[in-house]
Amino acid sequence: MEEVHLMKGNEALAEATIRTGVDAYFGYPITPQSEVLEYLMNEQPHLRTGMAVLQAESELAAINMVYGAAACGKKAITSSSGPGISLKAEAISYIAGAELPCLIVNVVRGGAGLGTIQPSQSDYFQAVKGGGHGDYKLIVLAPASVQEMADFVDLGFKLAFKYRTPAFILSDGVIGQMMEKVILPPQQERLTDAQVDELYGDWATLGKKKNKPRNVITSLALKPEIQEEHNHHLQRKYAEITKNETRFEKINCDDANYLIVAYGASARISQKAITLAKEKGLKVGILRPITLWPFPTEAIQEMAKQVKGILAVEMSAGQMVEDVRLAVNGKVPVEHYGRFGGMIHSPTEVCNAVFEKLVNC
Amino acid sequence: MEQSTISPEEIIKTGTVAFKPTKAMIDTNMSYCPGCGHGVAHRLVMEVVEEMGIIEDTIGIAPVGCSVLAYDFMDIDMQQAAHGRAPAVATGIKRVFPNKHVFTYQGDGDLAAIGTSETIHACNRGENIVIIFVNNGIYGMTGGQLAPTTLPNMKTSTSPYGRDVDMTGQPLKITEMVALLPGVAFVTRQAVHKPGLVRKTKKAIKKAFKIAEEKKGLAFIEIVSNCNSGWKMRPDASNIWLEENMLPFYPLGDIKG
Incomplete structure (x- = not known):
């Protein structure tokens, strides 16, 4: 149960x-x-x-x-x-x-x-x-x-x-x-030391075994050629993560004319805000990034083909909005709304911002 | 003068093995300046690890400073820590592997300036680790700047007129400080510029690893060493300077345990 x-x-x-x-x-x-x-x-x-x-x-x-x-x-x-x-x-x-x-x-x-x-x-x-x-x-x-x-x-x-x-x-x-x-999730067993050795023994510092090469954990490469190659390796890994692990949730997006991009608490507040907007006859969807990096750039680009404007709602002076703008690349207006400095925007404020910054502008 | 176990007559005979390097050291050129004490200190730690038969269960931590590349010379599993953070890294290892042997190898800038907090708190918690603290009174890696352990009036690249203690304070005797903490079981100050002192230092290192193994608390070994490049001296002159100036301020011997 x-x-x-x-x-x-x-x-x-x-x-x-x-x-x-x-x-x-x-x-x-x-x-x-x-x-x-x-x-x-x-x-x-x-x-x-x-x-x-x-x-x-x-x-x-x-x-x-x-x-x-x-x-x-x-x-x-x-x-x-x-x-x-x-x-x-x-x-x-x-x-x-x-x-x-x-x-x-x-x-x-x-x-x-x-x-x-x-x-x-x-x-x-x-x-x-x-x-x-x-x-x-x-x-x-x-x-x-x-x-x-x-x-x-x-x-x-x-x-x-x-x-x-x-x-x-x-x-x-x-x-x-x-x-x-x-x-709550079910209880998982902690890995035993033997399991850790089997899974990660090729890189983790567990003590140098006779039959294995030693493991060294460092981020230092004094030779720039080696550091450059390491950075290329990291970038290849980041590209792989971007390809495989981008996660997001779309809420009421199918027939939306406007879009809110919001994560965390702002996504929750925006859910109430789009209900208020609907009562005023406006179809607003939410795209909620679950991974902020990798950012759901392609999903936002797709939505930019459908909607007339996008509002990035976040409790900041405007940070994630920059990634939304990069994704949209000028195709539709992208605006930011958010209280910040410890203040939390209300659903009404978010709903009003959709009208003021996107619809009636 | 202390006696070698091999007589001078035997040493000069062809085929006599007078010195056998430990297999826990990698046979390669070291990056240290000729005359520097780090090479001997490295070898002593690795000899102890080999003699105790704990190569497979030892994890060492290299600091930031000249010995940042210790992992290129010590043939064991090692981690390289951010500047001053080695005792915290060691704590992380020890808390998930309570039965592994964990040691940090740190210089004076790393341990007694930027890492003072991590040093004192790891000591105070009585982490069952060994700290090897090589004190040469200067930042060697970055070109010979003032260190927390630089002697009064000593010239460095950032105290070109000599250390002004009114401006920068007195040299920090962190070894005496950590000896006050109940979590620390063994504190000693050694040196490696003479054969007899090398043997004493090795004995102290072995004692330290045993104390940590027996989970009696943290074992702290200061090795007063030279930095002939940073001190701008010939290696032989730097050893004499160490005797005449460093040792009166940093007297050798056991402080605790």
């Missing part, structure tokens, strides 16, 4: 972490995601699955602990919010360069700087465009429900290990803090 629970997004993610057979969580408190570490500490997962949980001395230390564990072929995860993710950015770049599979979670709050503890979606650029130094990409998943907070732990690790690359959950303070019903 399915286990249905009423849980906060952060708690669902934490419980899913235990159930996904994760080996280690390393974190540091920051609002609005502290429940993840609190929940895990309370659950004592070392008694349930043998999973290690440690409160690090800083976000820097936490992500570098993830680096060490991930380089051993183990499933390691960390979570934080914007200011903490900024601190982690250095190691995220190292992790991407060294091709380590792991999962990083950002429950976004308003910035810049210390900002506010209220929800925001203003870390899109940081997650999707880099954040750290160098030519790298993260697989970025954007949950829009407590259910997806739970489900994306498994999905994130599957993608991370499939491509040996870090995966990232870009959530927000709304999805992390709100309570909804959630069907």
Whole structure:
């Protein structure tokens, strides 16, 4: 029988972490995601699955602990919010360069700087465009429900290990803090050391075996020819991910005349907004990117042939809208709407924005 | 003078094996400057790993600095850590592999400047790891800049008139600091510029690996070393300078355990 629970997004993610057979969580408190570490500490997962949980001395230390564990072929995860993710950015770049599979979670709050503890979606650029130094990409998943907070732990690790690359959950303070019903995933066994050796022994640092070449995890190449080739290798991998793993959801798009592109909490708010628009006789669909990288460029291009205008709705001053514009390439008007700095737009505000920025302009 | 186990007469005989390199080191040219202490320190760590029979269960961590390429010389599984973060990386490994042998190999800039927080907290948690801390009082890799352990009035490329302690503070005696922490089981300061000291250092490294193996806490070994290039001296002169200047400030011997 399915286990249905009423849980906060952060708690669902934490419980899913235990159930996904994760080996280690390393974190540091920051609002609005502290429940993840609190929940895990309370659950004592070392008694349930043998999973290690440690409160690090800083976000820097936490992500570098993830680096060490991930380089051993183990499933390691960390979570934080914007200011903490900024601190982690250095190691995220190292992790991407060294091709380590792991999962990083950002429950976004308003910035810049210390900002506010209220929800925001203003870390899109940081997650999707880099954040750290160098030519790298993260697989970025954007949950829009407590259910997806739970489900994306498994999905994130599957993608991370499939491509040996870090995966990232870009959530927000709304999805992390709100309570909804959630069907928790079944308990997976943690891999044994022998299984880790069998699956990842060709690259993970498990100790040099007599019959195998040694493994070295590094992101350093002093010779530029080698670094260039490594970057080409990463780019080929990113092209493969783009081809195979782009995910999105279309809501009421079949006969829509206008389109909202929105992810996370903004997608939920926009669902109510399109109902309000329908009451006013306007057919508006939603394209919800589930992966923000790879971005559903082709799906948006297809929709641009059908609709008269597109509104990117996000709780930021306009970040994802740039990718929507790149996809649409001037074919139809693309506008941005969003409250930001910790303020959340209402469905009415979003509905009004569709009329003001697209219909009556 | 300490006695070699092989007599001078035997050494000069053709066919006598006076020195056998450890198979845990890769037989290649090192990137270190001639005269640098890193090569000896590397070899000692690897000799201990080989003699303890733990090559298959040891994971080493290279830092950022001159020894960033330690993994090109040590023939074991290794990870390269971001600048200063090696103790956090080691913690991550140790928490998923509590029975593996994990060591970091770090310089003074890496361990005692940018990585001070990671160093102190890994020590305080009593992670069962070994930290090898090579202190030559300078940033060698980047061309000889002021380090946290640079001696007062010592000239570097960023203290060209000598270290002004009123401006940059006194050299950080981080080894004495970590000895105060209950999680740290063994703290010692050694050197490798003389044969007798090399033997003592090796003994200390072996003790450190045993302490970590027995899960008694963290074992911390400082190796006071030279940087003849950064100090702008001939190798032999740098060793004399080390004796006369570094050792009075960084006295050798066990500090704890």
